[in-house]
Amino acid sequence: MKIYRAHDYKDMSRKAANIISAQIIMKPTCVLGLATGSSPIGIYAQLVDWYRKDDLDFSRVKTVNLDEYRGLSADNEQSYRYFMNEHLFSKVNIKNKNIHIPDGSNEDADAECRKYEEIIDTMNGIDLQLLGLGPNGHIGFNEPADCFTRKTHLVDLTESTIEANKRFFEDASQVPRQAYTMGIGTIMKARKILMVVEGEKKAEILKKALTEEVTPRVPASILQLHPDFTLVADDAALSLMNI
Ligand code: F6R
Numbered sequence: 001m002k003i004y005r006a007h008d009y010k011d012m013s014r015k016a017a018n019i020i021s022a023q024i025i026m027k028p029t030c031v032l033g034l035a036t037g038s039s040p041i042g043i044y045a046q047l048v049d050w051y052r053k054d055d056l057d058f059s060r061v062k063t064v065n066l067d068e069y070r071g072l073s074a075d076n077e078q079s080y081r082y083f084m085n086e087h088l089f090s091k092v093n094i095k096n097k098n099i100h101i102p103d104g105s106n107e108d109a110d111a112e113c114r115k116y117e118e119i120i121d122t123m124n125g126i127d128l129q130l131l132g133l134g135p136n137g138h139i140g141f142n143e144p145a146d147c148f149t150r151k152t153h154l155v156d157l158t159e160s161t162i163e164a165n166k167r168f169f170e171d172a173s174q175v176p177r178q179a180y181t182m183g184i185g186t187i188m189k190a191r192k193i194l195m196v197v198e199g200e201k202k203a204e205i206l207k208k209a210l211t212e213e214v215t216p217r218v219p220a221s222i223l224q225l226h227p228d229f230t231l232v233a234d235d236a237a238l239s240l241m242n243i
Pocket of ligand 1: 034
């Protein structure tokens with residue numbers, strides 16, 4: 001496990017964007033696993049900036065996103081597809097055919113999950129997976145559970161996740177109750193994993209995930225077992241860890 005300390009959100013975003021940028025430069029045809037939420041917004045802004053300065057080329061990059069709310073179509077402003085278009089895809093030269101996000105409007109969960117796993121397999125897996133950390137230790141939408149889930153699946157979101165994500169909606173009642181997410185096995189097969197964590201409110205769960213027992217009750221704890229895992233976190237998030 002490599003841990004890089006950042007002073008603040010901006011510094012964290014820049015450091016993480018550097019790692020993603022290096023991946024794209026070293027392998028222009030790479031497959032990037034991407035995340036939504038507050039944590040990666042600064043990273044995407046930085047990557048867009050470098051693209052505009054002609055320092056990055058997304059023309060052969062392929063992407064797979066971690067998750068999508070079930071019941072929201074791509075043109076719904078709350079969908080993760082919409083978020084990705086807003087923050088990255090519409091601002092760089094990535095090809096539409098190379099963008100993959102679970103189709104939230106597909107009611108057939110088995111078919112959607114199977115299709116998504118096939119897409120990732122066909123691309124020969126993920127080179128670098130970007131992750132945020134949920135307040136309950138979730139990664140993707142893999143919520144605390146009795147066992148780790150291997151593949152892409154449909155999940156019922158926990159109250160804690162609905163509460164944390166309601167800031168993007170009018171109120172909690174508007175947050176979809178289910179989502180499609182890559183499984184823990186899908187995430188762990190990525191050749192590199194990069195997690196970004198910011199703020200004091202995540203300090204306790206970050207410490208628990210990375211320094212205590214590996215358990216599906218704290219899904220991110222599995223990252224301790226990944227052979228190429230990098231964390232970029234700010235001082236506040238690292239404040240309870242002895243590093
Ligand atoms: C988003 C995702 C989630 C978030 C996590 C942290 O695609 O899969 O696991 O990474 O909930 O969210 P933020 O960054 O908003 O604190």
